[in-house]
Structure formats: C-alpha cells, structure tokens
Amino acid sequence: MTILSDYTLENELQDNQVTFSFNGYFRKKPVIWHIHLSNQNLNPENSTSRQYITIYPGENTGHMNAEIYLKIKKIKTSDIVKTIIMISQYRQLKVGTHYYGEID
Numbered sequence: 001m002t003i004l005s006d007y008t009l010e011n012e013l014q015d016n017q018v019t020f021s022f023n024g025y026f027r028k029k030p031v032i033w034h035i036h037l038s039n040q041n042l043n044p045e046n047s048t049s050r051q052y053i054t055i056y057p058g059e060n061t062g063h064m065n066a067e068i069y070l071k072i073k074k075i076k077t078s079d080i081v082k083t084i085i086m087i088s089q090y091r092q093l094k095v096g097t098h099y100y101g102e103i104d
Helices: 077-089
Strands: 007-009 017-026 029-038 051-057 063-069 096-100
Touching: 017 077, 029 077
Parallel strands: 029 063
Antiparallel strands: 007 017, 017 029, 051 063, 051 096
16 A cells, blocks of 8 residues: 555645545545645634544545644645655544543
C-alpha cells in the first residue's frame, strides 16, 4: 500500500481551510476519504479549542468523511500531505470525534 497517494482539491487552498479527497483505507477496506481541514474550531462542543478529528461515513458506500481542526496559523500543501499520512498510518481510526493535544 502506498502511504502517500494523489489527492484532489475539492476547493481552493485557503489560509484557514481546505477540502480534499484521496484514496485510502478504513478498517482495512478501500475507501475514498473526503477531508475538511481547518485551523478554525468549527465544533461547538469543543469549548476548550483542543485539536480534533471527526470521522463519519459518507453518503455513498465506500466513502468516509473527516473534519480535522489543527492549531496552525496557515494551512499549506505540506499540511495536506501530513494529514494524508496521518490517516493512512493510523490503524485504529473509529467513527466519532477524537480530541488530542493540549487544553487551552
């Protein structure tokens, strides 16, 4: 399995957010990941502004969605690549919201 695959931007890369997709795996099954990466806390339940990833099934079979909030000043192409690597290498991904990092 190739860890770094091609990705497709679904909107223009902006300083504070980007949406992209790539071919990957979830629970050892091939899927198309749709990722929304943001440096803005979009989760109203996340009052502490911790970094998080929310994973949920896509509308179509074989599709998975993830909303990811990272505390970074500006989203760059390298952040997209790091996100793909993170999702591709982490084998214990589960549906739901997962918080990580320091509490403000």
